[in-house]
Amino acid sequence: MLLSVSQISKKYDDQQVLNKVSFEIEKNMVMALCGASGSGKTTLARIISGLIPFDAGTLTIDGTTIQSKDSYPSSLYGKIGVIFQEHNLFPHMTVLQNITIGLIKVRKFTKEDATKRAAVELENMGLGDKAQQYPAFLSGGERQRVAIARALAMDPFLLLLDEPTSGLDPLRIEDVFQTILQLAKSNTTMLLITHHLELASAAADMYSVIDNGTLSVSQDSSLLDTLKGSFSSSQ
């Protein structure tokens, strides 16, 4: 089991954001996690990626078990590729530098090897000609694909995408949509948090819906039907 989330709970002040959430992701599996705004999706993503602690439960990532009282093992950072809603590229670095910094500082690649690896990832994302651009000069879709390339370059065992199409116009949503579908076809293990029900249905093997901090999981995409009407399928 690559990722096991067991009975995870999280409270902000008096508000219970996650209530005994459990699910598992196996290698080469894509799990879609859907839910209304404020339902706890991003909180769960931030817990799994080690950005915030949780109050109760157990998180097991690639054989490493983390209890609520434990601090997140630093060895796990960099092994889960996280793509945030807002891409979060480093604005003062070029596209190439955004990708190579992790390879050089964390994976200890030489600059030449890191550049070669980054070039391959950018080429795969159709952004080979954007290496020397700054993020400010890219479209929203291109920035999101650079963020995906940056995460993939680190060779993560799990890709965690937190609403990757949020805030993009329909043309750019299509760009990112196709990229994620290709990743799913190439057996990339992913936890796909999205409002985009069409993308969730097309890319995932397993479906989950979170509502008021409680998670339901199914192998049947009809689970997502419960959300139809809650928000637009093209978001």
Next chain:
Amino acid sequence: MNFSEYVFSAPYLHWLISGAQYTIIIAGLTSIVSLIIGCLVCFLHISKQKLYHVCALIYINIFRNIPPLPFLLFLVFGLPGIYTLLTGNIFPRNTVFMLLILGISLNTAAYLAEIFRSGLKGVPKSTIDSARVLGLKPSDIRLHILLPQALRISFPALGTRLIHNMKNASIALVLPLDVNHMEVMGQAGRIAGQTFTWAEPLIFAASVYLVLTMMLQGVITFFSQGMQKKIVCQN
């Protein structure tokens, strides 16, 4: 007006050129020292150690709220007396120039510490999160992600303060500096003392400050625009 007699003739022109050189030296030295002290005070201010934070707060409030002129007068005329009273020794001679540099630097550093702090606070937390999930060490995050962005954010305010710092060099006029260490205002006063003519040497001294500050402004604008255009969103 007779510039040829009171400005562009020997030995006055030589005095004024020497004064212009010392204006640049004072501005340069105080900029360097205040940048170093300002950085240190900023790090103390954002420290989680309450003692460091309080010390920085006291420093900033004292030096930002006392005008530089009375503080410099205290350093040059008050401090030697206190030193002798406390130690029984005579205060070292020929320290006026050093005290001038120290006094102006301590004043400017209080402002710079706050400018740096606002720059650090202005860095989006999301980019720090991105760096953490990439696996960068805290020292790498500070050096490669936090500081470059903070510098870009604080650069315009930093430039304005350094221009103000350069103009503060003119306060040296009231200090008993030896003639070889006088800045251009001091040299203008020296010419006035010999010729009983203030207008021409003062106009020259003011022009020197005008040209120097405009040059510094040009350099700051050049770098500031270069940095900003990379990170300003085009979409």
